[in-house]
Amino acid sequence: MNILSPLLEVLTYDIGIDLGTANTIVYLRGTGIVVFEPSVVAIDKKSNTVLAVGTEARQMIGRTPANVVAIRPLRDGVITDFDTTQAMLHHFIGKAHQYFSNTFKIPRPRVIVGVPSSVTEVERQAVIDAAKTAGAREVFVVEEAMAAAIGADLPVEQASGSMIVDVGGGTTDIAVISLGDIVVDRTIKIAGDEFDQDIISYVRDKYNLLIGERTAEDVKLAIGSAAPLEEEKTVLVQGRDLLSGLPKSIEISSLEVREALMGSIDQITDAVKDAIEDTPPELLTDLLTSGVHLAGGGALLPGLDKYWQKRLNVPVKIVREPLAAVARGTAAMLDHITLLERIQKSWDELV
Ligand SMILES: Nc1ncnc2c1ncn2[C@@H]1O[C@H](COP(=O)(O)OP(=O)(O)OP(=O)(O)O)[C@@H](O)[C@H]1O
Ligand SMILES: [Mg+2]
Known part of the structure; x- marks a missing residue:
């Protein structure tokens, strides 16, 4: 351990971010959720300047004058507009920093961002660059499904299988996790x-x-x-x-x-069914007892749990505060920075 580490610990702060298609949530380690706003940016096309971010910008969707556009920079769970995503992250990281405006914290946090497991290397790098440009000192990218499972307090480190289904805005992420790894995963762009x-x-x-x-x-x-x-x-x-x-x-x-809605719901149901069919038999017994854990905003759609229970014949549970599960998970991972550094390194070696 670096001898300066304890000092750095006092001087810096860490944040976990769920950079979602619909909502961005920033979780400040030791404090809790400090930002929970729609992933929307309003831009003045004439001057090319950012007019508003988050809740204020969302109110402008569909009712802006011709020179103002309200942009959702992420679609289908991926960054479609890099500059705007960067501006948005900058704004939200700045907001998190305001919590320390009266202290001597260094305004360059360590940041963990949750991204869908299907992102390409280019997209992963784009997230890292956006967070760095937005002021992050160090950036870790983790898979949303794993973060959601940790945020839902599932026993991800154990040898038993846990299934998480995160029905977000742009994507539904389905994963079976065992021994700290994703064993089966599916992402579909229906949510x-x-x-x-x-x-x-x-x-x-x-x-x-x-x-x-x-x-x-x-x-x-x-x-x-x-x-x-x-x-x-x-x-x-x-x-x-x-x-x-x-x-x-x-x-x-x-x-x-x-x-x-039924057509789309059934496409998601089929994807969950596929994932269950792909689950190794020894983990299947665990799934039958522990069930499917439902996270993301879609978990709040009344009756989805009941419908799946009937269609899939497994218990379905809605996780605690489903919208915040990924952010909570990224924040929990901040306590394991060394492990993260190792994961990140092995990932970098892979690509
Ligand atoms: N009570 C509710 N009933 C049905 N849908 C809801 C409810 N509350 C929120 N949602 C929907 O949940 C979605 C947003 O969920 P969430 O914040 O988990 O998505 P996200 O993380 O931003 O997206 P993604 O994970 O795809 O990038 C929106 O489509 C929203 O309309
Ligand atoms: Mg999400």
Whole structure:
């Protein structure tokens, strides 16, 4: 151990980041969640400057003047716009640092970022570069599925198999973990964003009504479900009539929304089924008892656990605070920096 380590420990701070397609969560070691905001950046196209980041920028989606664009720099779980991602990380890391504005902490944290297991080497490097440019002193990239499993307090180090399914915004990450390793993994680009698109298509095809992504998400959050509800609900939806071009509102029921979502839900169900089929028999017995652990915002879709329990014939449990599982896991990993350095090194040697 470096003799300066204890001193560095006092002077610096570490953060874990879940850089999600829909939300970015920053977890400050020893403090907890300090940022939980949508992954959105508003940019003035004329001057090419960042106008707002996070919650404030999300409010601008779909209602910005022509020269202002609200960008989601990550799509399908990968960075599609490097400069904007960098600006966003910069803003959020800066926000985390504000917690120490009255202390003498060095403003260059060590950072762990969770990324989908399917990222390519180029994308992994892009995340590292973005975090470094945003002020990080040292950056570690870890697989989201592993972080989610650790954040969900699953016994990842043990020889028993644990299954985690993280239904996020852009991707659903499925993994079976045993002895600290991912034994089976699947990532599909069907998750919350796709559910929103399903609602847009359904309303367009059935009612000739055009609605935006935000409205579709609001409908999903209000009355979306994957299994029959005790009391089915309805909600008013406003949009533009495709025939007259004028504003129109219709009433839509939770039954219709479920019908709209079922195709995507079943594609995810099939991917989970595939992963279960690929699980080695000795770990399968563990899965049958410990079950499938459901994380990510999609875990909050009412009835998804019940639906899978029936379709897959395994117990399904929603993890504690499913939206924060990855961030919590990355923060827990900060306590094992030496191990991380080893993992990172062996990864670097692989590529
Ligand atoms: N109560 C809810 N019911 C249904 N869906 C929900 C609910 N709450 C949040 N969501 C959805 O969860 C998604 C965001 O989840 P999450 O924050 O886990 O994604 P992410 O980590 O940003 O994305 P990814 O992991 O794909 O990069 C959004 O599509 C959101 O609409
Ligand atoms: Mg996620």
